[in-house]
Amino acid sequence: MVAKDADGTPMWRCSGTLISPTVYLTAGHCTSGATTVEVWFTADLEAGFPGNGYPSTGEVAGTPYTHPQYNEAAFFVMDVGVVVLNAPVVAAAYGTLPDENALEALARVRGRQDQTFTAVGYGLQQANPVFVVAERIRMSASPRLVQINSGLTGAHSLLLSNNTATGGTCFGDSGGPNFVGTSLVIGGVTSFALNGNCAGTGGVFRLDRKVARDWVLSMM
Template sequence: MSPTIFLTAGHCTEAPAAKVEIWFDADVDAGRPGNGYPYTGQTGGTPYTHPQYNPNAFFLYDLGVVVLDPNRPMPMSQYGALPKQDVLDDLARRRGLKNTTFTAVGYGLQRINPAFVEAARVRMFSTPHLVQINVPGQTGDFSILLSNNASTGGTCFGDSGGPNFIGDSNVIGGVTSFGKNGNCAGTGGVYRVDRKDDLDWLATFGLFPQP
């Protein structure tokens, strides 16, 4: 989100986590020493979790940030941007939710079924469609469901905390939060970051929506 702030899911920053290491390589596996994970990332810092986060109902406030170490900023030509408050509600009023797409990014499992698991620490992206939003008992007003299928792709285990950009913009509508089944099929849950409590908390880190 900035040279010093990294956005992720709350369940990726919750206690007892005290330190976070972050990689941005397209293929984290390439060049790593032996079979050991490269424990020192390109940057890293201190994790913070949404103050209302509860691990027993993590999906309600599943938001976290990492404040990067002062001597390890991450300069980039462009950063993700926060959405305006309640902007995703506009999508609920549109006809044809399937025509609304997101760009989901992560390093998680690429394929899973009872007989086969394909896992590699390779950054992938997909363009899932909006399936549900503002549905009592399903998404509530705190999350959305995006498609997970062979046509659109989707997210799976290990993608948690990754951004879900609105369309092909740099505006982050939410972070990957949960799956609905063990095969990562059907739909994937995304925690919205356009609600007032989220934006107010992120403002304490100096993050604000674009004008």
């Protein structure tokens, strides 16, 4: 997706998931401050748009909405938004929300480091502040659960692995889904990184918490 201001000027790009024919789920920091949004579903952007990787006009436009409790100063606490599309998009399947508090079970399971997610997005493959590596070639990865219900994550986030061994997310993946295992259940949306190299661990905003889940369902 491309977020645009009131003048139609592109501001930033994010990723997301169709959860119904007219509702596109993403992060709150992707919708906050935007007036309109353009969304497209091209499988291979590199081939379709050589040179810049992303178009500024999508296949369908929509209106962005951000959770009413979103706070820019602490965006990661309620980092969820949706785009209501101007026209329905028919897909073979749609992402689904987890049951309320469904991810709590992961905190009680031994060997939780073996729990994998499927992270999807149109972000960078990696980022290097010296050489400015920016290859938009990775559309999915299989990060592993690192932390849940910790002092760092609180009750609202997960930390997943971001490294060359297990994959992960990077700039441009914000708002993209982190499916539980290989299912279509969206455990959370990509929210933040802990360093500028897109390495180590990445933060995911949980969608199984009632306050977030209920709002998304109300928008459907």
